[in-house]
Amino acid sequence: MDMDRTSTEGARPRVAIWKLASCDGCQLSLLDLEDELLTLADVVDLAHFTEMSRTDLGGPYDLSFIEGSVTTPRDEVLVGEVRQISRRLIAIGACAVAGGIQSLRNYAPPGEYSSAVYAHPEYLSYLDTSMPVSAYVKVDLELHGCPVDRYQLMEVISAELVSRKPVLPAFSVCQECKARGTVCLLVSKKEQCLGPVTRAGCGAICPASGRGCYGCFGPQEAANPSSLSMRFIADGASSLRLWHLFHTFNSAAPPFSKEGLRYRDSASSHEVEGVGGASCDS
Amino acid sequence: MVVNRAFLDALVAALLEYGYRVLGPVFQNGSIVIDDLTSTADMPVGWTDEQSPGNYRLCHSADGQLFGWTVSPASPKALLFPPRVTVWQRGAGRDDFSVPFAQPVAITGATKSAISTVSKPQSTGSTGKVLSDTELTFSASGTTHFNPRSNRDDRHLLALVGIRPCEAAALEINDAVFMKGSFPDPFYCERRSDMFLLVAECASSNASCFCDSMGAGPGIDSGFDLAVTEMLDEDGEYSYFLRIGSQRGEELFTVAVEQASSIGVGTDPSIEPSTGMDRGEGDGKDIPTFVELSDLSNSVSQSTSMQRASCSLNYSLEEVLAKRDAQLQHAKELQVGMHPRVAELLRRNLDHPIFTDIAGRCLACGNCTSVCPTCFCSDVVDKNDMHGAISRERSWSSCFNAAHSELHGQPVRHSVASRYRQWLTHKFSNWYDQFGTSGCVGCGRCITWCPVGIDVRQEVAGIASDADMKGDMQSTGSHGPS
Numbered sequence: 001m002d003m004d005r006t007s008t009e010g011a012r013p014r015v016a017i018w019k020l021a022s023c024d025g026c027q028l029s030l031l032d033l034e035d036e037l038l039t040l041a042d043v044v045d046l047a048h049f050t051e052m053s054r055t056d057l058g059g060p061y062d063l064s065f066i067e068g069s070v071t072t073p074r075d076e077v078l079v080g081e082v083r084q085i086s087r088r089l090i091a092i093g094a095c096a097v098a099g100g101i102q103s104l105r106n107y108a109p110p111g112e113y114s115s116a117v118y119a120h121p122e123y124l125s126y127l128d129t130s131m132p133v134s135a136y137v138k139v140d141l142e143l144h145g146c147p148v149d150r151y152q153l154m155e156v157i158s159a160e161l162v163s164r165k166p167v168l169p170a171f172s173v174c175q176e177c178k179a180r181g182t183v184c185l186l187v188s189k190k191e192q193c194l195g196p197v198t199r200a201g202c203g204a205i206c207p208a209s210g211r212g213c214y215g216c217f218g219p220q221e222a223a224n225p226s227s228l229s230m231r232f233i234a235d236g237a238s239s240l241r242l243w244h245l246f247h248t249f250n251s252a253a254p255p256f257s258k259e260g261l262r263y264r265d266s267a268s269s270h271e272v273e274g275v276g277g278a279s280c281d282s
Numbered sequence: 283m284v285v286n287r288a289f290l291d292a293l294v295a296a297l298l299e300y301g302y303r304v305l306g307p308v309f310q311n312g313s314i315v316i317d318d319l320t321s322t323a324d325m326p327v328g329w330t331d332e333q334s335p336g337n338y339r340l341c342h343s344a345d346g347q348l349f350g351w352t353v354s355p356a357s358p359k360a361l362l363f364p365p366r367v368t369v370w371q372r373g374a375g376r377d378d379f380s381v382p383f384a385q386p387v388a389i390t391g392a393t394k395s396a397i398s399t400v401s402k403p404q405s406t407g408s409t410g411k412v413l414s415d416t417e418l419t420f421s422a423s424g425t426t427h428f429n430p431r432s433n434r435d436d437r438h439l440l441a442l443v444g445i446r447p448c449e450a451a452a453l454e455i456n457d458a459v460f461m462k463g464s465f466p467d468p469f470y471c472e473r474r475s476d477m478f479l480l481v482a483e484c485a486s487s488n489a490s491c492f493c494d495s496m497g498a499g500p501g502i503d504s505g506f507d508l509a510v511t512e513m514l515d516e517d518g519e520y521s522y523f524l525r526i527g528s529q530r531g532e533e534l535f536t537v538a539v540e541q542a543s544s545i546g547v548g549t550d551p552s553i554e555p556s557t558g559m560d561r562g563e564g565d566g567k568d569i570p571t572f573v574e575l576s577d578l579s580n581s582v583s584q585s586t587s588m589q590r591a592s593c594s595l596n597y598s599l600e601e602v603l604a605k606r607d608a609q610l611q612h613a614k615e616l617q618v619g620m621h622p623r624v625a626e627l628l629r630r631n632l633d634h635p636i637f638t639d640i641a642g643r644c645l646a647c648g649n650c651t652s653v654c655p656t657c658f659c660s661d662v663v664d665k666n667d668m669h670g671a672i673s674r675e676r677s678w679s680s681c682f683n684a685a686h687s688e689l690h691g692q693p694v695r696h697s698v699a700s701r702y703r704q705w706l707t708h709k710f711s712n713w714y715d716q717f718g719t720s721g722c723v724g725c726g727r728c729i730t731w732c733p734v735g736i737d738v739r740q741e742v743a744g745i746a747s748d749a750d751m752k753g754d755m756q757s758t759g760s761h762g763p764s
Contacts (some may be wrong), residue, residue: 188339220699
């Protein structure tokens with residue numbers, strides 16, 4: 001986008017929000033901006049945002065945010081259409097970026113998950129796998145997280161207003177923990193925290209609440225999950241625990257996918273997960 | 283002289299009265315953090331720590347030891363080099379430009395002059411010395427984002443109480459980076475030049491400590507205002523061998539003595555500063571000026587002596603010094619050191635295959651650089667918001683991040699092996715070329731807080747044993763980082 005266009009009244013970026021297989025949590029993060037909503041409505045045209053309004057101003061769109069994974073034949077068609085009418089396509093959230101929790105079925109026998117969830121799975125029509133948007137069309141930017149961080153959404157829109165590159169970290173959650181002064185749970189309490197292999201962006205909210213990171217932002221840029229697993233094994237983690245740790249919201253992200261699979265086959269459902277924790281007298 | 287814990291409280295009270303923000307190791311939510319303290323009761327009383335590669339545990343004992351732990355999880359680095367600062371900002375109104383980063387925080391004249399600043403480092407106080415005229419024109423108002431976690435008081439007059447010799451040594455290394463170069467950091471200079479240091483020597487070491495081989499501990503001979511050595515008395519109580527290292531420390535001490543008298547302890551305020559006394563043996567450095575008080579033990583009743591501040595010389599100086607030496611020696615003996623010729627060794631082994639081996643274990647998470655008391659790299663970005671306000675923000679960065687080596691859109695150091703090598707060689711080797719000293723003080727935090735327990739001493743020892751086998755320090759690995 002050129003600078004003139006943003007500075008001219010009436011030529012605000014046209015923004016659309018789309019949904020594939022997802023829980024709506026990511027697009028709701030935009031509505032969670034609350035104090036910024038009026039400003040947002042001033043600086044962009046929210047042209048297609050069905051969680052907010054039934055009004056549809058129509059395309060083409062400058063910025064299309066798309067949540068959800070490509071899971072059904074309908075998703076596959078929609079994602080192609082959205083790409084066609086969008087200048088910039090931004091995948092938002094773990095589903096759109098890494099297949100989401102529903103991509104667990106990618107690693108299970110066909111029909112196993114659907115028959116566990118639905119009374120009549122025969123009415124379903126779905127693809128063999130749940131895949132990120134980037135598996136089907138070119139994506140210009142990905143925002144990670146389950147859900148995405150609303151300030152990152154705002155950062156992308158703000159950056160677009162002046163045609164700059166958005167500032168989005170690719171490093172580990174650990175650095176956010178250190179920046180806010182949280183003492184490492186992994187080292188001090190033997191929590192099985194995925195922070196070292198997970199991408200920053202959330203502000204390290206889970207460790208600050210005393211809970212290990214469960215990796216919802218997916219792998220960081222230089223993730224080394226196999227080394228982290230060795231540490232967890234030394235602390236008593238079972239194969240089942242490791243499989244479950246890595247196969248959650250981002251199980252289609254290659255580093256997590258691979259690491260989860262490494263332990264899946266040796267995992268037994270009778271195992272104790274071995275969730276760690278340490279105290280002085282242990 | 284030897285003082286009791288109540289006298290340390292009097293020192294803290296005196297610092298607070300002078301307007302210092304007193305910070306130190308505070309026991310908070312089950313861990314030790316650097317935070318505001320109002321008395322020694324806030325400190326990790328009775329807590330000891332067990333540290334080893336990738337492991338940290340706190341254990342409590344019933345005794346009243348203040349400094350039974352070794353080093354706290356976080357160094358005081360963040361106080362002078364905060365994780366995030368706004369360098370400058372311009373509001374949506376286009377005319378409200380401010381430079382919060384360089385903004386001196388107003389303190390009352392009385393407070394400022396109350397404690398004389400001795401050996402005041404250069405380029406302090408006035409931001410005029412470090413900012414160009416153009417920049418100064420705009421620095422009209424603004425707030426300093428001191429600690430992103432809270433909105434608490436942000437006075438720049440800081441006193442660090444109970445930090446370790448290695449941390450004091452790290453501050454001197456940081457001075458070379460932030461204060462003595464061509465581009466002094468105004469935020470750092472403002473706070474560092476008036477910073478009061480009460481250093482606690484180490485009587486023990488953890489399994490990650492290697493300050494002795496880096497010459498940064500466990501004792502301290504200079505670079506402090508006051509230094510204490512905690513000693514266990516025969517009666518099971520702790521007392522503190524107190525030394526004065528600066529004029530500022532002496533003034534504070536005098537005030538604390540007055541305070542102690544005012545709360546009803548029969549202290550004799552007559553102070554006779556004596557000249558520096560030689561420690562007798564060791565590295566030939568003089569122990570800074572001692573202040574001897576007349577023996578007060580008689581005027582303080584036995585039953586209440588531990589509750590009240592006392593400041594006395596119950597022991598002969600020889601006894602105290604012998605006890606201190608024994609403690610420091612004990613701390614040294616517990617340490618596994620760094621290779622003595624690490625700088626040269628690394629310089630000659632840049633392509634050693636061990637870097638690829640380490641990369642197999644390294645998480646590239648940046649914990650080591652975050653906890654390091656001397657890692658100073660930062661990232662600076664310009665941002666706008668939806669309202670039209672713009673700001674320049676500086677935040678901690680790490681050589682383990684791809685973006686850290688990004689040039690023309692691509693990182694130069696793609697492999698984790700090359701990032702680890704960058705960190706290791708800068709800290710232990712290139713730092714000498716850049717600043718004339720080592721970049722490491724041997725606090726061992728990078729070892730303890732590495733989630734997979736990578737131990738720099740062990741990795742360097744691996745390179746050294748290879749070099750020994752080859753008969754010299756040259757190694758010709760062919761699988762070096764790319």
